[in-house]
Amino acid sequence: MTNTMWGGRFLASPAAIMEEINASIDFDKRLWRHDILASKAHAAMLADRGIITKKEGEEIARGLDKIAAEIEAGTFSFTRALEDIHLNVESRLAELIGPAAGKLHTARSRNDQVATDLRLYVRDEIDAIDGLLAGLQLALAEKALLHAATVMPGFTHLQTAQPITFGHHLLAYAEMFGRDRGRFADARARLNESPLGAAALAGTSFAIDRDATAKALGFARASANSLDAVSDRDFALESLAAASIAATHLSRLAEEIVMWTSPQFGFVRLSDKYTTGSSIMPQKRNPDAAELVRGKTGRVAGSFLALLMVMKGLPLAYAKDMQEDKEPVFDALASLKLGLAAMTGMVGDLEPDARAMKKAAGRGHATATDLADWLVRETGLPFREAHHVTGRVVAVADSKKCDLAKLALEDLKSVDPRLTEDAFSVLDVSKSVKSRSSYGGTAPGNVRREAKKWIKRLKKAAGSR
Numbered sequence: 400m401t402n403t404m405w406g407g408r409f410l411a412s413p414a415a416i417m418e419e420i421n422a423s424i425d426f427d428k429r430l431w432r433h434d435i436l437a438s439k440a441h442a443a444m445l446a447d448r449g450i451i452t453k454k455e456g457e458e459i460a461r462g463l464d465k466i467a468a469e470i471e472a473g474t475f476s477f478t479r480a481l482e483d484i485h486l487n488v489e490s491r492l493a494e495l496i497g498p499a500a501g502k503l504h505t506a507r508s509r510n511d512q513v514a515t516d517l518r519l520y521v522r523d524e525i526d527a528i529d530g531l532l533a534g535l536q537l538a539l540a541e542k543a544l545l546h547a548a549t550v551m552p553g554f555t556h557l558q559t560a561q562p563i564t565f566g567h568h569l570l571a572y573a574e575m576f577g578r579d580r581g582r583f584a585d586a587r588a589r590l591n592e593s594p595l596g597a598a599a600l601a602g603t604s605f606a607i608d609r610d611a612t613a614k615a616l617g618f619a620r621a622s623a624n625s626l627d628a629v630s631d632r633d634f635a636l637e638s639l640a641a642a643s644i645a646a647t648h649l650s651r652l653a654e655e656i657v658m659w660t661s662p663q664f665g666f667v668r669l670s671d672k673y674t675t676g677s678s679i680m681p682q683k684r685n686p687d688a689a690e691l692v693r694g695k696t697g698r699v700a701g702s703f704l705a706l707l708m709v710m711k712g713l714p715l716a717y718a719k720d721m722q723e724d725k726e727p728v729f730d731a732l733a734s735l736k737l738g739l740a741a742m743t744g745m746v747g748d749l750e751p752d753a754r755a756m757k758k759a760a761g762r763g764h765a766t767a768t769d770l771a772d773w774l775v776r777e778t779g780l781p782f783r784e785a786h787h788v789t790g791r792v793v794a795v796a797d798s799k800k801c802d803l804a805k806l807a808l809e810d811l812k813s814v815d816p817r818l819t820e821d822a823f824s825v826l827d828v829s830k831s832v833k834s835r836s837s838y839g840g841t842a843p844g845n846v847r848r849e850a851k852k853w854i855k856r857l858k859k860a861a862g863s864r
């Protein structure tokens with residue numbers, strides 16, 4: 400039996416293990432839409448340039464549409480013997496339209512074909528991810544507006560630091576996801592070049608029009624070097640790097656939700672929609688969705704590293720190693736999309752316990768810095784000295800096992816006679832957050848303004864999408 404794919408030169412079939420290691424159809428069938436789209440653009444260009452006849456071009460287009468309908472309907476039979484999506488489609492095309500099918504592969508190779516397909520796939524994923532990131536930002540901003548004045552403890556080193564507002568905390572994530580969108584947009588701009596027509600590696604002797612196929616597929620331009628065109632996977636690496644950072648942001652927020660919902664914190668409650676019970680402990684309400692968002696970060700970052708290691712040390716131009724690009728790309732981007740959707744749902748769902756948060760904000764001498772600032776403002780002490788004085792006040796409070804605000808005026812005076820009744824006014828947590836009105840600070844007025852700005856901007860952009 401001759402080999403069905405390579406005909407002529409190959410007399411024997413591949414070893415069974417060869418099919419096992421070589422075939423990519425099990426996963427790259429995911430590229431079918433993009434493969435057919437690119438083939439249609441290529442065939443139309445070949446017909447326009449007179450490289451194939453108009454009639455052949457039309458037959459090919461009709462056959463490809465038929466294949467798309469079969470795949471969509473689930474009636475297409477994919478076969479491993481035909482290696483990958485490209486050869487599965489081409490072989491079916493031959494069954495459907497006969498010899499004209501063989502002309503589709505004029506002036507191209509699977510090397511530029513797969514590079515084109517994957518770029519188109521990643522571009523669609525980037526667009527979907529951008530929409531999901533924007534949706535998450537909107538959910539954060541809307542929750543932030545509701546809780547612009549909800550006081551909670553702010554932490555550094557996970558030690559009570561200073562009172563902040565819950566809205567301010569949520570808007571920090573809106574900023575982070577905004578940068579993620581910027582990174583994806585940058586990657587998209589560099590991705591948007593068409594490799595189609597670079598052929599195997601050297602270009603082609605046919606008088607093709609690469610600008611025409613680039614334009615038909617929505618690319619900004621044709622890539623300028625055919626070797627680079629077939630061997631570049633930067634667009635995938637950049638997208639996975641951006642995905643890894645975004646997943647890390649998701650993971651940090653997920654971790655905070657896990658902590659906040661634990662009875663030890665008791666800051667936030669998630670409804671039945673995003674939690675699960677325990678099969679043995681009836682009291683449990685587990686934040687599984689948050690934990691899985693956090694957990695999936697490993698897959699995303701791992702995929703980035705996997706592809707980086709595949710590419711390391713590959714000589715120009717194409718090498719079959721690059722077939723290993725697909726699974727990390729598919730898995731990482733799908734995992735990120737899932738995590739974003741779940742997180743958006745959780746952010747909308749979560750209900751803070753404002754009383755518990757405020758109470759916690761008052762513990763741990765969170766307004767000690769406010770007292771030091773008072774000393775600077777009211778007595779002219781240098782901050783460093785005011786810091787020492789306040790430290791001694793904190794020590795007194797600790798020895799009496801009470802919070803700063805519960806100390807008697809004599810306690811303050813015993814440390815420094817310049818401390819007066821008025822000093823107590825800055826120890827209140829609500830006053831403390833209100834006073835932090837410097838640009839970017841946690842004051843409720845700031846948070847309200849920023850949240851509204853985000854909501855307006857995001858709704859406007861969503862409207863024009």
Ligand code: ARG
Pocket residue numbers: 423427483509510513717719721722723
């Ligand atoms: N399935 C292959 C891949 O994903 C397509 C390109 C094959 N090219 C080749 N010269 N064998 O990389």
